[in-house]
Amino acid sequence: MIAQTQLKLGLKVSPRFQRQCRTQKPAVVQQRRTALSVSAQFDVATHNASQSQWPTGVPPDMGGHLMPSGEYCPPSRSTTSGTGIPHVFQYANEGKDFTVLVNPNGTASAGLVKLISEASAAAIAQKGCFTIALSGGSATELMAPLASATDIDFSRWVVFWADERCVAQTDPASNFKCAQDAFLSKVNIPAHQVYAVDHLPPAQAASTYEAKIAGLSSQILPIVNGMPQLDLIMLGVGPDGHTASLFPNKKELKNVSNIILPVEDSPKPPSWRVTMSLNMINAAAQVCIVACGKGKAEVVQRVLEVQSLPGAVPAQMVRPVGNLTYFLDEDSASELNVAEWDNWKMWPRSERGVGHNSCTAEAQSPQPGEVLNGYAAEALPPQPGVGYNGCTAEVQLPQPDDASSGCEPPMERAPPVQNSCERQQDSYELAECACAAQGSCELLELAAAPAASNAPAELPEVEEVDELQQPTTSLPQLRQQPATAHLQQPQGGGSRAVKCNRWRPSKRARLPQQQQKQHRAASAARGATREAAPAAAAAAAPSCLSGPRCNARGCPSTNSAELSQRPTHGASARQPITCRPARWLAQLPTAQRASGAPQAVQHVPPSAVVGSATHERSASAAPAAAAPSCLSGPRRKREAAQHAPSSAMAGSAAHERNASATPQTAQHVPKYV
Ligand SMILES: O=C(O)[C@H](O)[C@@H](O)[C@H](O)[C@H](O)COP(=O)(O)O
Numbered sequence: 001m002i003a004q005t006q007l008k009l010g011l012k013v014s015p016r017f018q019r020q021c022r023t024q025k026p027a028v029v030q031q032r033r034t035a036l037s038v039s040a041q042f043d044v045a046t047h048n049a050s051q052s053q054w055p056t057g058v059p060p061d062m063g064g065h066l067m068p069s070g071e072y073c074p075p076s077r078s079t080t081s082g083t084g085i086p087h088v089f090q091y092a093n094e095g096k097d098f099t100v101l102v103n104p105n106g107t108a109s110a111g112l113v114k115l116i117s118e119a120s121a122a123a124i125a126q127k128g129c130f131t132i133a134l135s136g137g138s139a140t141e142l143m144a145p146l147a148s149a150t151d152i153d154f155s156r157w158v159v160f161w162a163d164e165r166c167v168a169q170t171d172p173a174s175n176f177k178c179a180q181d182a183f184l185s186k187v188n189i190p191a192h193q194v195y196a197v198d199h200l201p202p203a204q205a206a207s208t209y210e211a212k213i214a215g216l217s218s219q220i221l222p223i224v225n226g227m228p229q230l231d232l233i234m235l236g237v238g239p240d241g242h243t244a245s246l247f248p249n250k251k252e253l254k255n256v257s258n259i260i261l262p263v264e265d266s267p268k269p270p271s272w273r274v275t276m277s278l279n280m281i282n283a284a285a286q287v288c289i290v291a292c293g294k295g296k297a298e299v300v301q302r303v304l305e306v307q308s309l310p311g312a313v314p315a316q317m318v319r320p321v322g323n324l325t326y327f328l329d330e331d332s333a334s335e336l337n338v339a340e341w342d343n344w345k346m347w348p349r350s351e352r353g354v355g356h357n358s359c360t361a362e363a364q365s366p367q368p369g370e371v372l373n374g375y376a377a378e379a380l381p382p383q384p385g386v387g388y389n390g391c392t393a394e395v396q397l398p399q400p401d402d403a404s405s406g407c408e409p410p411m412e413r414a415p416p417v418q419n420s421c422e423r424q425q426d427s428y429e430l431a432e433c434a435c436a437a438q439g440s441c442e443l444l445e446l447a448a449a450p451a452a453s454n455a456p457a458e459l460p461e462v463e464e465v466d467e468l469q470q471p472t473t474s475l476p477q478l479r480q481q482p483a484t485a486h487l488q489q490p491q492g493g494g495s496r497a498v499k500c501n502r503w504r505p506s507k508r509a510r511l512p513q514q515q516q517k518q519h520r521a522a523s524a525a526r527g528a529t530r531e532a533a534p535a536a537a538a539a540a541a542p543s544c545l546s547g548p549r550c551n552a553r554g555c556p557s558t559n560s561a562e563l564s565q566r567p568t569h570g571a572s573a574r575q576p577i578t579c580r581p582a583r584w585l586a587q588l589p590t591a592q593r594a595s596g597a598p599q600a601v602q603h604v605p606p607s608a609v610v611g612s613a614t615h616e617r618s619a620s621a622a623p624a625a626a627a628p629s630c631l632s633g634p635r636r637k638r639e640a641a642q643h644a645p646s647s648a649m650a651g652s653a654a655h656e657r658n659a660s661a662t663p664q665t666a667q668h669v670p671k672y673v
Pocket residue numbers: 135136137138139163164165175235236237238239242243244245268
């Protein structure tokens with residue numbers, strides 16, 4: 001086993017501290033920040049919809065996130081309530097620590113065994129059993145060495161699944177089978193304490209599994225925030241930011257009342273699944289998100305350093321009342337720029353002075369029309385004809401070949417045919433294609449279409465901007481002067497203006513001078529290549545994937561030469577990092593922002609402290625002294641008289657829970673109940 005140390009920094013920042021930050025040198029700021037660690041707070045009440053940026057509904061298509069293609073999904077410009085579904089999730093992470101463990105390559109399995117072993121020992125000491133939820137994929141495979149762990153009392157384990165595919169338990173795609181093969185079949189967990197998901201269609205599988213969980217004793221699963229609390233939930237993260245089977249922008253993310261949810265259209269096969277709800281996950285005493293290997297580097301960087309709108313990156317919505325640990329290795333941490341975290345520049349997309357987590361309160365006050373962290377604040381005036389996700393209102397109307405709204409988020413669409421702009425499936429993709437054909441970095445937005453007669457015969461010349469230069473203008477200013485291309489609509493639809501972003505905030509822009517020079521040289525080389533490209537050919541047959549592109553992450557022109565010059569940032573082996581999630585200032589009243597007055601963080605009432613190191617369990621959980629084991633309590637004598645001790649761990653004092661424990665419950669709870 002490897003030694004892991006953890007450093008926790010307090011992240012709660014008072015207005016007084018913000019004022020101090022403005023007048024003191026960075027070293028002092030650092031010191032004071034550390035000193036704040038004792039007052040780390042997390043207020044779960046910030047889940048309150050009334051404090052939401054969208055108090056009456058959340059826009060269906062959030063956008064703003066980096067897609068696997070390397071492009072940013074256009075941010076939502078919505079100022080209205082959207083679907084009418086109450087917006088219950090937001091970045092309730094004020095003052096909440098989470099820990100990133102970076103393991104030396106090749107030692108992740110051992111580190112994972114250590115983490116699980118410690119969590120198991122603590123829970124068994126406290127309440128006599130250890131409840132753990134597993135998921136699928138590489139995270140579970142990494143747990144294989146648990147099979148030979150000698151210091152874990154597996155007889156006290158109660159095992160669940162955070163998500164499961166609706167396949168037979170013998171199917172290689174089954175998460176149950178994955179865990180069974182990795183270690184479960186080799187350790188002595190009593191069979192009735194392993195709660196597998198039944199092989200049923202999603203709706204039935206979810207309700208059956210929910211009933212199983214709801215039927216368990218509150219000594220095993222205390223109720224926290226209305227949800228059963230597991231001691232440890234093990235999760236992975238997919239390249240799109242999904243975790244468990246909670247996928248970006250899917251309706252499951254909005255569910256606030258169920259424990260287990262059916263998933264009938266998973267973008268990752270198989271499409272039928274069940275998953276723990278976000279609320280269930282966030283009630284956990286500890287959540288561990290495992291992402292190891294080079295293949296996870298991009299998504300790890302995105303999850304930890306690029307704040308997305310709620311729903312766009314589900315892994316960012318995992319904010320448990322207890323501890324959250326990102327479990328990485330050197331490879332998966334290789335894209336992180338930890339030095340920036342120390343500099344309170346956690347989110348690369350924050351503009352200088354507008355960072356949510358900087359000390360400059362005045363600069364944090366958005367001006368009318370200002371954009372927070374790349375997203376439109378409500379101060380942005382609505383643009384005629386521009387709806388969610390940058391799609392124009394017209395495009396939101398159903399298309400003849402599209403049964404849905406025609407404005408689905410790109411992530412959820414079937415991959416378009418990529419060989420020509422004309423064959424793109426909607427206006428967003430058409431416009432994106434046009435921007436790419438010009439060598440523009442990314443589509444910024446679709447603008448209202450000008451009259452067809454105004455359309456120029458050729459694509460206009462666009463001014464090149466070195467994307468590695470720190471911009472001298474703000475992003476909002478840039479947005480007022482974007483490059484404009486005109487896109488010929490297919491099927492005689494006339495011409496549409498397309499604005500293409502000339503500059504994209506880059507973390508490289510904040511590198512030391514010398515490294516910036518190297519990047520500029522690489523950029524100049526790319527520019528030369530662009531100029532050499534036959535523009536006429538590109539205009540005649542603009543392929544979405546060919547032609548000059550920016551160096552956006554994932555873009556084909558982010559070539560290996562350029563990448564090889566990138567410095568190795570940040571996280572050194574075994575270095576624990578404590579993160580400070582950004583604050584969602586968009587919730588502040590517009591007037592308060594515009595005034596530039598120091599801001600009280602109104603949406604974080606100083607209420608229940610749920611310390612990260614010593615998470616409080618539900619008041620319903622009996623004190624350890626009174627109920628030192630799952631076997632204690634009024635039922636114990638009756639149960640102990642009739643059954644072997646371990647079986648009593650699965651009691652069913654369900655009175656605190658949803659009384660909806662259905663007849664199915666009786667089929668799945670232990671027979672003595
Ligand atoms: O059932 C599933 O598909 C998993 O629960 C899923 O959430 C998984 O953990 C991630 O997709 C990461 O998987 P990998 O680590 O294998 O990439």
